[in-house]
Amino acid sequence: MQVEVLVQDCFFSTSRSIPQGFEPLSNPIKIPTWERWFYQWLETLQPDITPRVNVCELTLRLTDDREIQALNAQYRHQNQPTDVLAFAALEVDSPQPESEMQLSLPLYLGDLVISVETAYRQAQQQGHSLETELAWLATHGLLHLLGWDHPDEVSLIRMLNQQKALLEIVNLTLQV
Numbered sequence: 001m002q003v004e005v006l007v008q009d010c011f012f013s014t015s016r017s018i019p020q021g022f023e024p025l026s027n028p029i030k031i032p033t034w035e036r037w038f039y040q041w042l043e044t045l046q047p048d049i050t051p052r053v054n055v056c057e058l059t060l061r062l063t064d065d066r067e068i069q070a071l072n073a074q075y076r077h078q079n080q081p082t083d084v085l086a087f088a089a090l091e092v093d094s095p096q097p098e099s100e101m102q103l104s105l106p107l108y109l110g111d112l113v114i115s116v117e118t119a120y121r122q123a124q125q126q127g128h129s130l131e132t133e134l135a136w137l138a139t140h141g142l143l144h145l146l147g148w149d150h151p152d153e154v155s156l157i158r159m160l161n162q163q164k165a166l167l168e169i170v171n172l173t174l175q176v
Contacts, residue, residue: 055106086144112141
């Protein structure tokens with residue numbers, strides 16, 4: 001399977017205060033690393049995707065609290081920053097036709113938006129690196145793009161366990 005990831009860098013206004021110890025960085029994880037990680041994660045999650053898909057695409061936007069708060073207010077009616085938003089392109093409950101033409105086209109999974117500012121604060125609180133927190137949030141969003149949800153405690157635990165497994169695949173671990 002081929003994975004195409006469009007990574008959009010985060011931008012920080014110089015007029016805003018940046019959390020102490022947080023440098024305005026365009027992307028703390030290099031694009032080839034993101035592409036490799038998503039490839040490995042999607043290879044692992046292949047049974048959750050139409051079995052004969054050859055190319056998957058998704059967009060990852062790394063942003064700040066101000067932008068993610070605006071998106072959260074617009075799409076989830078929660079006027080506050082959040083760590084990750086997932087905008088799935090797939091209809092999970094509807095069958096996906098498998099014509100030869102459709103199988104030759106990339107499967108667009110959707111868009112992920114992660115606030116690097118929130119990720120930084122959470123990484124500090126959890127005692128792990130910003131890289132690990134960003135990967136954790138990316139796996140959470142990816143699972144949402146693939147139809148996973150956590151409406152109750154049992155499904156949340158299942159999803160968190162899957163995220164841990166996905167982090168291990170790319171040699172990252174959470175501090176417990």
